[in-house]
Amino acid sequence: MDFPTFVFFFLSAILIFASLRVITARNPVHAALHLILAFFTCGGIWSLLQAEFLAIAIILVYVGAVMVLFLFVVMMLDINIDRIRQGFWQYLPLGALLGFLMVAEMGLVLGSKYFQVPAADAVLPAGISNTKSIGALMFSDYVYPFELASIILLVGMIAAIVLTYRGAKQSKYTSPSRQVFVKAKDRVRVLQMPVEKD
Amino acid sequence: MFDNFVVPDLLPAAPELFLAAMACVLLLVDLLVKDQRRTVTFALTQLTLVGCFIIQFATSNGQIAYTFSNMFVDDLMADLLKLFLYMTVIMVLFYSRGYIIEREAMNKGEYYILALFATLGMMVMISANHFLTVYLGLELLSLSLYAMVAMNRDSVVSTEAAMKYFVLGALASGLLLYGMSMIYGATGTLEITGVAERIAMGGVNKTVLVFGLVFLVAGLAFKLGVVPFHMWIPDVYHGAPTAVTLFIGSAPKLAAFAITMRMLVNGLLALAVDWQAMLIILAVLSMAIGNLAAIAQTNLKRMLAYSAISHMGFMLLGIVSGVVGGRVDPNLVLNAYSSSMFYVVAYVLMSAGSFGMILLLARAGFESDNLEDFKGLNKRSPWFAGMMLMLMFSMAGIPFFVGFFAKFAVLQAVVISGYVWLAVVAVAFSLVGAFYYLRVVKLMYFDQPTDASPISAPMDTRILVSANALVVALLGLFPGDLVHLCTLALAQSL
Structure with missing residues (x-):
């Protein structure tokens, strides 16, 4: 076994362990941390395949941004894990059967001999990193979908603001200039009231 | 790898670029608008759309032009559909102005800006020649629409509707993407014309293609809103x-x-036999369930929703009858697809008019969307009762309104291609459908009004709704030009 194969099996073992822990951990924070480990290991396997751009992207985007957000949500919300797990064993046989059937059906239809994308196309000449070639493609051939994606993000931002912004908060600050000009009769009103008897 | 870069030809995409730039400018302008009625934002939005219309008209030369590495196509079909699109959006924004000014949560400049971005999404879809741009256009449209549905955020019903729309829309996008990835797996390209070429070259595995096609049709059906x-x-x-x-x-x-035209006809015409069989099922089910369920509705918006389902089913009949027995006959194809295009344009006109009428009768705190609200409309305003009558007659397909000729054109295409049973089914369900359209007419003319308040809609809405209904009547008398235009557009584009 040469060194890359050893690294692959080593990383795969960690990945499988981490993925299993994601769904078996009782503590949601532990589950989220294991998911981070899974993403990180996945990035390692991708860089083994010389897809270093994807490897960096998954670590920056998923580990750096998405999972941190996830952790915040998990820590903020008080999730009752036992309620979620109620009836797990009851539904397991049916769920497992349906899942297995779907995997089997798709596997039968999508047997790999049907697909015609040649694997060799993915090999780049030496000296050109795939980050650079993805960048070049993105800003030349794929510039139109790239810009469209940016417009979609802009719409997402507009939508989020429209749906949540309710006008500026009324902060309780004092305005010295208005305080100076206040007259006593603006603030104090003297009322004539008869004495109440009980 | 950077040396061979050629700046793409921007002229075919000029309206898209103009609209995208203006939408961003409007975002900034709207910050400075102090006016509560948002007149400046509204006027600039409408001017942008008029500008797009003019640019589209000026740059249209009847040639098929590809740009952005063949991801964008500009042909006569795209030009014509986009011109109709601008007109529809201009009309829709005029109708909705009075309505949103009266409702505080919706009275924001973002309403117009989201409408512009949704329009951009639709333009991208109309001009797509790549599965990726189809998907991105669709997402741009859907995302803007989700936000617009949820804009009235203190209303529980609106929020629920937005949530349902969002979840089901995401599911539909997922199905569509899955289908696209299968087709990519089979042909090795995502370019729509490229897919057609690869299939024509042969050696493409049909099992995978049809497997992908099922998901593609399911995703399209979601977006068209046809049963199931x-x-x-x-x-x-x-x-x-x-x-x-x-x-x-x-x-x-x-x-x-x-x-639908781009993906199924331009890309996968070789699989016409397969997708026609799927579409026939969708069309028949839509006409049945759409027309039958509409009878039971008491809410006019809900009734028109079921009517939309049945109309989209009817429209699919035209697309179904293009290819007979696996042979592609150019005349038959042209006739079938142009009848569908005529149908969809006529439907958009009628649908805009009908919802416009609901908006016309609505006022602050009153939606006027129940069938009962139309009782005795003739006593309140004979003119608008007459307009609604024309719209409902046209929707039902009664001669001589544009809806009749639209149905007639599709049925004629269906009969020519030999599906006589399908035509009989379509006519039968149209007769069922006539019941609920005529019920609205009966409520307006023969029932006593429950609400005698005068109509308070602004003048521009009144004029536009009237013009819309009159165009429906006028196109019914002279449908020739529009039919000719649709045929011409498709003849240049297929």
């Missing part, structure tokens, strides 16, 4: 603010028709 993928339509039409329902119920149908 119609569940979102009644709830979203009913729950959304009427101004947004009007928007969802009109212009996106043009774009949905366009992507």
